[in-house]
Amino acid sequence: MILVAEEMFAEGGINGVSMRKIASNAGQGNHFAVQYHFGSREGLVEAIFDYRMEQMEPVRARMLEAAERQNRLTDARTLLDIVLLPQLELPDGKGHHSYAGFLSQYLMRSRSHRFGDFGGTAHFHLNRTFDLLRARLSYLPEEVAQRRLVTGSFMFLAILSRHETFETRAAGEESFEEALDDTIEQVVSCVCAPLRLDSDFGK
Template sequence: MDAELINADGAESLDGKTRLILAGEQLFAESGIQGASMREIASRAGQGNHAAVQYHFGSRDGLVRAIFDYRMEQMEEARGAMLGRAKSCGLLKDAQTILEIILLPQLDLHDADGNHSYARFLSQYLLQSRSPKFGDFSGSEPPNLTMALKLLRERVDYLPPFVAQRRLISVSLMFLNILVRHHGTDSALFGETFEQALDDTMEQIVNVMCMPLRRLRGAHEDGATARESL
């Protein structure tokens, strides 16, 4: 049964609300956040009441926030431990260390089938996000993630806020792509192991996030026009 398929983290049984969260995550990952119906999610969760999503979460957006809250809470302990180690090693200003704290805990998030459905779901969310606020994840602000994002913003304080947010989305999508692309595949298919792909991607991520800002094209063109008018 579908309800049995979404039991996660080794739990033998989950309450109805949690089953709805995990079913929503899977279906949003498969069909897009706007593509899955509330009725489908309730059915996947084994709920006889097709209005169960509305009852527990109020709306589609409420379910999206609940998915974030559920997964963010699962990652908080790991991020707290990583922050503690970074502090003890004097690495709280090191860009790679900060980005690892933000991104790597997602490696341990699997659904009941062993897939990275949260990575697919988050990709869907980021692709449609239009928020200019740095680190905006649907209102979820767990303390350890919030601290890591604060440290990252301080590390790239030379970037305008909208540029920092755009880069954060870009590097997050790069990381999520690795989780989705390499999951369950034979390493020979891509000619590299997952660990090699992850190391290379993290190096790219650090470079993309921290590279100096080049002069904006619009400003350059305005300057050229001004010179030509002299």
């Protein structure tokens, strides 16, 4: 039911799909199966988020171990890779990246100004990465760092959601890997840029 809901939310919007339709598409005879298992729409949304975060924890653990061996735990690109790249390994049952569409909508609903706070259950390796990244961005106020992290995530999710379009690219056009690398470099620049103070405007 979680994967079916993820795909339907990605296509129809988190508030645009009925719980009854999700239950039906998931093969549930009980039209109130979502409410029975998850309590509410919000409960289902958080369950999808937590399910995917838990799937990515082993990948992030390995990436953190490698970064520590290479003495790169203060490198912004390395840390952002650990946050973002595990999402490449989350295709849905049809081989698509519907999670990208779901997470984009999920982030739009986030209202927290605390760095790395997107709701859901705490996940150790993701939270450790956020702690290391927050230390790297210590020159930024927390709400600015959080806003930039969300903005950078949207940039990454935009290229991930277009993954399939690169399969039919013309000869000489950039590959998905090239586009992805360039996009993450943009994310690094976006997240790590110095803060322009009010006194700097107009100069």
